[in-house]
Amino acid sequence: MVDPADERATKLEQAFHTFNLEQIIGMLREELHRPIPQLRANLRPIFEAAQTQEMNLLSPPADFHDWLQTPLRQIQTGGEARANTIRARYATLKQLYDALIDLGVMDNNPAHGCPLPPPEHSQAPLPSTADIQRLLAEAESTDEELFAALTLIYQQAFQLTELLALRWSALDFSRAELMRARTITALRAESLAALKPLLSRAGGPLHAPQKGQRVFSFKNADDVRLQLWKTCQAANLTPTIGPRELRLASLRDFPQAPPGSGFSNPQAYERALRHATTLTELKRSK
Structure with missing residues (x-):
């Protein structure tokens, strides 16, 4: 066979x-x-x-x-x-x-290291901390899965690709640590609390990691964006807050060592932090 x-x-x-x-x-x-x-x-x-x-x-x-x-x-x-x-x-x-x-089809990634142009950064100012708290409060009252996802983006600077791929086996609740693609991140208390209802639904800390299942059931990044947009609408937030803005706000509001935000490269972390700072100053000048 x-x-x-x-x-x-x-x-x-x-x-x-x-x-x-x-x-x-x-x-x-x-x-x-x-x-x-x-x-x-x-x-x-x-x-x-x-x-x-x-x-x-x-x-x-x-x-x-x-x-x-x-x-x-x-x-x-x-x-x-x-x-x-x-x-x-x-x-x-x-x-x-x-x-x-x-899947064992290839041994190495031939695309790795290909030279690319620098990313284009939006100059839209970041949402205020108060607006983010309104967003999180609305999500917490209506959708505990979305609330946990947004909490990880805001508290731990998670990217959408990380969220979609995250499995329970990557979390160590006894140490409050999470293994990411490039680093090990210490979970903030708010992130840990937001994940606990999902963990209970998945069978608890003893069973969920063994099943190898994903933490979040979102189909793709657009699914997350759609739910986030609906929540912004419900919270009367204009303009709406996107995942990227929420992640940059994390760098603004929770300065920490690069591994805590998922960065293994200190230079990349500094670039992202400078961009977040620039957008913060842009809002203050308006």
């Missing part, structure tokens, strides 16, 4: 050789944690270019990073894609390769 995992890997390899993007997305949508239209839009330019040039994306050439610059940047109307679009395409491709590594 063929191992189902081996059969899945074989089908993925075949799909890559025929550049069947739809089949690949269908088989890996759970691992990629993104809406299908977004996956399709981000990966299509790369797959179309590879098919035209008959490039094997499972075993790309040594100059793969140079080659990627064209499909990452091209747009149908001519000209060059915006920096954040380029970075989104790259992030999706890198995540795709990471999923293939986890």
